[in-house]
Amino acid sequence: MTTAPGGLAIQTVRTLLVLGASGDLAARLLLPALGQLLTVEPVRRLRLVGAGSESWDADAWRDRLRTSFGEPNAHGAAVDDLLATTTYQQADLTTDEGLRSVLATCEPPTAIYFALPPAIAVKVCAALERIGTPEGTVLALEKPFGSDEASARRLNDQLLRIVGENQVHRVDHFLGRTTVLNLLGARFANRVLEPLWSSEHIDRIDIVYDEELALENRARYYDHAGALVDMIQSHLLQVLAFVAMEPPATTSEADLRDAKGTVLRATSVWGGDPVASSRRARYTAGRVGDRDIPAYVDEPGVDPANDTETLAEVTLTVANWRWAGVPFTLRSGKALGMRRREIMVTFRPAQHVPVGLEGEAPPDVLHVALAPECILLELNMNGPGDPDTLSREVMRADFDPGRLDAYGEVLRGVLDGDPSLSIRGDTAEECWRILEPVLAAWRSGAVPLEDYPAGSSGPSEWRTGTDVGLIPLADGAARFPAPTSGAGA
Numbered sequence: 001m002t003t004a005p006g007g008l009a010i011q012t013v014r015t016l017l018v019l020g021a022s023g024d025l026a027a028r029l030l031l032p033a034l035g036q037l038l039t040v041e042p043v044r045r046l047r048l049v050g051a052g053s054e055s056w057d058a059d060a061w062r063d064r065l066r067t068s069f070g071e072p073n074a075h076g077a078a079v080d081d082l083l084a085t086t087t088y089q090q091a092d093l094t095t096d097e098g099l100r101s102v103l104a105t106c107e108p109p110t111a112i113y114f115a116l117p118p119a120i121a122v123k124v125c126a127a128l129e130r131i132g133t134p135e136g137t138v139l140a141l142e143k144p145f146g147s148d149e150a151s152a153r154r155l156n157d158q159l160l161r162i163v164g165e166n167q168v169h170r171v172d173h174f175l176g177r178t179t180v181l182n183l184l185g186a187r188f189a190n191r192v193l194e195p196l197w198s199s200e201h202i203d204r205i206d207i208v209y210d211e212e213l214a215l216e217n218r219a220r221y222y223d224h225a226g227a228l229v230d231m232i233q234s235h236l237l238q239v240l241a242f243v244a245m246e247p248p249a250t251t252s253e254a255d256l257r258d259a260k261g262t263v264l265r266a267t268s269v270w271g272g273d274p275v276a277s278s279r280r281a282r283y284t285a286g287r288v289g290d291r292d293i294p295a296y297v298d299e300p301g302v303d304p305a306n307d308t309e310t311l312a313e314v315t316l317t318v319a320n321w322r323w324a325g326v327p328f329t330l331r332s333g334k335a336l337g338m339r340r341r342e343i344m345v346t347f348r349p350a351q352h353v354p355v356g357l358e359g360e361a362p363p364d365v366l367h368v369a370l371a372p373e374c375i376l377l378e379l380n381m382n383g384p385g386d387p388d389t390l391s392r393e394v395m396r397a398d399f400d401p402g403r404l405d406a407y408g409e410v411l412r413g414v415l416d417g418d419p420s421l422s423i424r425g426d427t428a429e430e431c432w433r434i435l436e437p438v439l440a441a442w443r444s445g446a447v448p449l450e451d452y453p454a455g456s457s458g459p460s461e462w463r464t465g466t467d468v469g470l471i472p473l474a475d476g477a478a479r480f481p482a483p484t485s486g487a488g489a
């Protein structure tokens with residue numbers, strides 16, 4: 001990677017080849033992120049080649065791009081340049097001929113972005129191995145990476161026969177989220193949080209990603225993945241790694257990814273018991289906000305026999321000096337009544353509250369919200385106007401959302417040849433290793449598939465643990481209130 005005056009990176013990649021450019025990910029996330037990146041960093045000059053299943057001509061492709069670029073309002077010379085030179089090709093990308101003819105239109109070095117269903121991506125990798133890639137090719141693969149530890153290892157072996165490890169970007173866009181990146185500063189750039197960041201002061205950590213969205217026509221993928229693979233195996237384990245890692249010496253690719261790898265190697269199912277440490281459920285018909293939601297099993301494309309869970313919860317241990325005895329509970333689900341996207345750190349109770357101070361002293365809680373990006377610290381203090389009474393106060397700091405969305409951050413890494421925000425091969429395998437006992441227990445039926453009405457907070461008997469420290473909000477819809485003017489911690 002080279003750097004322009006002002007510290008702006010200049011990409012080493014000349015062509016971005018999007019395989020599966022006709023698909024949902026490309027339209028909704030990847031291409032808008034590209035438009036935003038070119039707008040924010042117009043120094044980039046990039047050719048975009050799209051390939052997919054649709055038989056679009058040049059005009060239809062440009063229309064598709066303009067629609068995707070519309071949302072971030074992409075504009076400027078780099079965007080115009082890209083729109084003038086971009087091409088699209090319909091091809092069966094699993095065949096040698098299809099792939100060869102698309103690659104022939106790319107000016108190397110090329111970043112090949114697999115915006116394809118995972119099973120197709122594996123076949124395309126096999127074709128790439130057969131036909132070879134030009135010098136400097138970079139590969140970007142989406143989650144899920146493999147379908148278990150063994151298949152992830154096979155895919156890693158195959159990728160390494162095509163390019164080197166640092167040319168493989170196993171994308172997890174949660175790593176581009178401002179909050180996740182800001183965890184490094186919040187933890188390691190002050191002397192306040194990190195000295196408390198261990199089992200000595202922390203009782204439990206919950207990483208929660210509850211969505212109000214239901215299936216939204218994604219049965220083809222989701223009905224085979226479910227909440228555990230879709231969210232916890234990938235995104236939430238990556239967040240755990242940032243929360244629990246030891247301080248890296250630098251934010252370089254090697255230091256950061258070593259620190260993540262080390263902590264994930266120490267992570268496993270709580271008590272070695274996947275049945276006692278995991279729960280799964282599926283939504284029945286209900287109402288989320290003003291929308292009627294059908295039961296999951298009645299959504300188009302769903303096969304009830306798959307027993308796919310739409311809400312998953314797993315408790316893990318990080319068996320090292322810092323974290324022994326602290327449960328990490330990861331939970332994610334769809335069609336829930338309240339959107340909650342946060343890391344919740346619950347501290348141990350105060351050792352002794354002076355006699356004479358009246359009132360409850362529940363555990364202090366740090367909420368690191370993933371969206372909107374902010375930190376809230378709930379502390380017990382003296383009550384306003386009455387120094388003898390305890391009260392719960394909240395300190396809040398809002399993060400700037402940054403100039404780029406999460407996908408923009410990740411895409412920048414791919415184009416700059418900087419894999420710091422990508423998942424390293426060994427880590428991709430570890431994430432399967434951690435959850436495989438749970439997947440096996442669920443497959444065997446040892447963990448019952450429970451029900452919850454869409455619009456609820458999950459099965460009623462689950463309302464423990466992660467509800468500790470919840471700040472009651474009147475509307476219930478937004479977990480974190482908008483900042484009042486001048487708000488800050």
Ligand code: NDP
Nearest residue numbers: 020022023024025052053092093094115116117118142143
């Ligand atoms: P899609 O099912 O929409 O597939 C992507 C595109 O690839 C479709 O246009 C599809 O065409 C096309 N395609 C399939 N097979 C071939 C082939 N042999 N040759 C050429 N084109 C082909 O997937 P998504 O876009 O939803 O997801 C892509 C990847 O991104 C997946 O790994 C997913 O897990 C990941 N992801 C997706 C997110 C999302 O919100 N969609 C979010 C985060 C990650 P056709 O429809 O005709 O089959």
